[in-house]
Amino acid sequence: MAPLLDNIFWNTLNGTHAHLATGTDAARRYAPGFSPIVGFPDPQRPDFAALLPFCEPGERFYCDAWSGPAPAGWRIEAESTMVRMIWDGLMPERDEAPDAIQLDASHAGQALALALLTRPGPFGPRTIELGEYFGYFEGDRLVAMAGERMAAPGLHEISGVCTHPDHQGRGYARRLMLKLIRRQLLRGETPFLHVMRANEAAHGLYLRMGFRDYCETVVRVVTPDARYVP
Structure with a gap:
């Protein structure tokens, strides 16, 4: 159970809620209209280039565990910490x-x-x-x-x-x-x-x-x- 919870964004979007999500094996998001959450197989090394074709300018997404610099084609609008x-x-x-x-x-x-x-x-x-x-x-x-x-x-x-x-x-x-x-x-x-x-x-x-x-x-x-x- 613990490994699933460690990367719950990805394990949801690529698992239980895969039918409600879109993306690739490298990056997934909830389909438009659902909660704006994205997930990656390795959230500390997210592949935002793989996610970009499934997004529109102006959409805002939540991601966790990643603290590197903004990747090409993306802006970081807010950062905080949360407790799971x-x-x-x-x-x-x-x-x-x-x-x-x-x-x-x-x-x-x-x-x-x-x-x-x-x-x-x-x-x-x-x-x-x-x-x-x-x-x-x-x-x-x-x-x-x-x-x-x-x-x-x-x-x-x-x-x-x-x-x-x-x-x-x-x-x-x-x-x-x-x-x-x-x-x-x-x-x-x-x-x-x-x-x-x-x-x-x-x-x-x-x-x-x-x-x-x-x-x-x-x-x-x-x-x-x-x-x-x-």
Whole structure:
């Protein structure tokens, strides 16, 4: 399990989610509309030249583990570090969010709007198709959600966890996460997630819930340079 988690971007895009990705044996990305994430067989030596034909100028992608200089044809727009965490707790005794609504394609617009407002991480208009997503509504308005994104045999990521600023402090995110954790464990999967190192509040919550730190890695946002001529 550990080697799969070490390079989970690639092991998802070239494995479980290969049918939702595009690229070559040297570089892959989620297809347009899904989360803008890229992966490489060796993330510390990424082949961006192999990825470039599958990208459009102006697209922004997230990649991890790589800290070298910007390759030809690309710009680095942001750099930080994130903590990859893996579940180390017990099975939740019950469904903590039995009243949550399972999201489907009809909710995609609201899910994207909530993600753009709260910035839980890379999110696209089709991200909720990557796994199960559940949410809480106030009337017809989506105010909190959590779901699944990357996956490899025996592993499933919890992602897209966010709550509208006007509805925070009600425990929505924690309850939705525990619902997903329970469902994953019952399927024989180990939950994992990513949290930015600077987000100390969320990191502390996840530790208290039962996650443990697996590793800390560089995360970068890169974009093809429209001025580049090979």
